[in-house]
Amino acid sequence: MNYTILVIAFRYIRFILVFFSILTLFRGHNLPGGGFIGGLMASGAFIFQALALGVQSSKNSLRIKPSKLIASGLFLAILSTLPGFFAKGVFFAGTWVKIPLLFGATLKLGTPLLFDTGVYLSVTGVVLLLIFTLMEEWKWN
Amino acid sequence: MMIALPILFPLFMAVLLLMNRSHNYQKVVGIAGSLFTFGIALALFVTVQRCGIQVLQAGGWEAPYGITLVVDKLSALMLLISGFIGVAVAVYAASFVPSALISGRFYLFFHSLMMGVNGAFITGDVFNLYVWFEVMLMSSFVLITLGSKRIQLKGGIKYLSMNLLASLFFLAGIGLLYGKTGTLNMAHLADILRNDSHPLLMNTSAMLFFVGFGIKAAVFPFFFWLPSSYYTPPVAITAFFAALLTKVGVYAMIRFFTLFFVQDPIFWHNLLLAIAGLTMLIGGMAAASQYEIRQILSFHIISQIGYMIFGLGVFTPLAIAGAVYFMIHNMLAKTNTFLIAGLIHRMRGTYQLKSMGGLYKSYPLLAVLFLIPAFALAGVPPLPGFFGKLFLIKAGFEAGRFLVSGVAVVTGILTLFSMIKIWNEAFFKQSPTEIHEECQHEKLRFAELLPSIMLASGTLALGLGAGYLYDFFIEMGEQLLDSTQYINLVLNK
Numbered sequence: 001m002n003y004t005i006l007v008i009a010f011r012y013i014r015f016i017l018v019f020f021s022i023l024t025l026f027r028g029h030n031l032p033g034g035g036f037i038g039g040l041m042a043s044g045a046f047i048f049q050a051l052a053l054g055v056q057s058s059k060n061s062l063r064i065k066p067s068k069l070i071a072s073g074l075f076l077a078i079l080s081t082l083p084g085f086f087a088k089g090v091f092f093a094g095t096w097v098k099i100p101l102l103f104g105a106t107l108k109l110g111t112p113l114l115f116d117t118g119v120y121l122s123v124t125g126v127v128l129l130l131i132f133t134l135m136e137e138w139k140w141n
Numbered sequence: 142m143m144i145a146l147p148i149l150f151p152l153f154m155a156v157l158l159l160m161n162r163s164h165n166y167q168k169v170v171g172i173a174g175s176l177f178t179f180g181i182a183l184a185l186f187v188t189v190q191r192c193g194i195q196v197l198q199a200g201g202w203e204a205p206y207g208i209t210l211v212v213d214k215l216s217a218l219m220l221l222i223s224g225f226i227g228v229a230v231a232v233y234a235a236s237f238v239p240s241a242l243i244s245g246r247f248y249l250f251f252h253s254l255m256m257g258v259n260g261a262f263i264t265g266d267v268f269n270l271y272v273w274f275e276v277m278l279m280s281s282f283v284l285i286t287l288g289s290k291r292i293q294l295k296g297g298i299k300y301l302s303m304n305l306l307a308s309l310f311f312l313a314g315i316g317l318l319y320g321k322t323g324t325l326n327m328a329h330l331a332d333i334l335r336n337d338s339h340p341l342l343m344n345t346s347a348m349l350f351f352v353g354f355g356i357k358a359a360v361f362p363f364f365f366w367l368p369s370s371y372y373t374p375p376v377a378i379t380a381f382f383a384a385l386l387t388k389v390g391v392y393a394m395i396r397f398f399t400l401f402f403v404q405d406p407i408f409w410h411n412l413l414l415a416i417a418g419l420t421m422l423i424g425g426m427a428a429a430s431q432y433e434i435r436q437i438l439s440f441h442i443i444s445q446i447g448y449m450i451f452g453l454g455v456f457t458p459l460a461i462a463g464a465v466y467f468m469i470h471n472m473l474a475k476t477n478t479f480l481i482a483g484l485i486h487r488m489r490g491t492y493q494l495k496s497m498g499g500l501y502k503s504y505p506l507l508a509v510l511f512l513i514p515a516f517a518l519a520g521v522p523p524l525p526g527f528f529g530k531l532f533l534i535k536a537g538f539e540a541g542r543f544l545v546s547g548v549a550v551v552t553g554i555l556t557l558f559s560m561i562k563i564w565n566e567a568f569f570k571q572s573p574t575e576i577h578e579e580c581q582h583e584k585l586r587f588a589e590l591l592p593s594i595m596l597a598s599g600t601l602a603l604g605l606g607a608g609y610l611y612d613f614f615i616e617m618g619e620q621l622l623d624s625t626q627y628i629n630l631v632l633n634k
Binding site for chain 2: 067068070071072074075077078081084088090091092093094
């Protein structure tokens, strides 16, 4: 079955969802947002595609298996505990680096962001794994 | 660094195990991971023996505000033994868990369960303990329903609903405790509650925790979920659960009632002793009436939990030492009997005692391997069950707790009865002929026996070395009862 409206809407909505999910991820440390909600939004984009064009198409454009996504997310989370240990000798301690940008602006990157990215990836992976499995089981399309 | 490894390493194993589904990869990484986890636990144990209690303030946030990880003697010992059992079960599972389940990520959930258990043993924060309980609950629910047979789902739902209820009580207790004291750091709580002038006010939260942990540990009024769910999954998984899950509940109870719920000893110790006596007696009697090996062993877990609670209720260094010694012995021996039940099942194709027999004649080595943990559980002298009961009952008599000590003696006889029943029915009795001929050609490979041999030698070492270990256990009991050192180290006074 082909839903024309869904297919056309999906082309525009996908980029919006992915863009805002990344935005939410980055502002998450001090403002509402973060890895979890960002991950949900990102997975929303792929679920949308699965609804519009089928699970297989969505899997193809994801390129990486959801389980690998979970694994890489967990790995980033583990990784984020280490800089604190090497920089300050305290495990899990938050460590920040400031990268100067143009016009006097600076970009602050730190281990909480790394951890959040891990959460982002694993949430996306978990949600997509669940939805893909269910849709395949029910022969959605 | 060292202290966080028992949590981080299993997580890292989970990452590795997610990378590839192939059967051999899962087996090799799973077993190697369990070996490394054991190695980490061993190193940590040695460190604690040499340098005393180890404390890690995660992220550099000092004690009452951040999450604290603490490893004292009890935690280090529990880590060590659960790591050891993890190795045995991982090796056993490689040949006994169906290969579809192994590529269905058995080892992934094995390691995440290990992470939850290790986390529960080393955390110094009540809410963090709750988180580890949830990690354990999720992974164990997946493990219990792995393969999704009808009977497994039935057992799994009972297991999940009862344990969610336990979590609810636990969480309610946390809420009340936080409302009253404004902290959830265990050492800080101990510091506050030791100088508390209104002991009665704490009893509501203590009772909520007691019910929560009681369900997890399967003590007397709350034990019914255990025998109805433990016999459903593959036996390697049951063995792992029998070793770890209920014992984490007992560990949490020992930690809470020695460290900070100490204001109203008369009420709590009498309650603990009453519950202990009933748990021992009813578990023992229920076990004696069963004819399915895994059911006997499951009910038997309950009666043994009673002994540990008994030690906690008597509350002298000897009793606490006895309770922990008994817990260690029980983890080793109980896991081993479940593993042997799996071996018997491989030989005879059934778990029903009535339709098996003659194993002694055909597999004398298996009979010896069964005798060691069975006699250890029954409390035959050179084996650790005897010393565990000796410490406990001696402490009970010294403290003037005659009734419950008597119950402990009677339960010992019930245990002996059910072990002799398995021995008679499975090993000594003439085999019903038809089954005997059908499965006669099965030979056990060394790799299948190895985990049993490992655990049996652990049991033997614990029993024969009881004299050497006595001082260690008594020191541990004293460390638990006198918590000023713990508090000072964590709060950095």
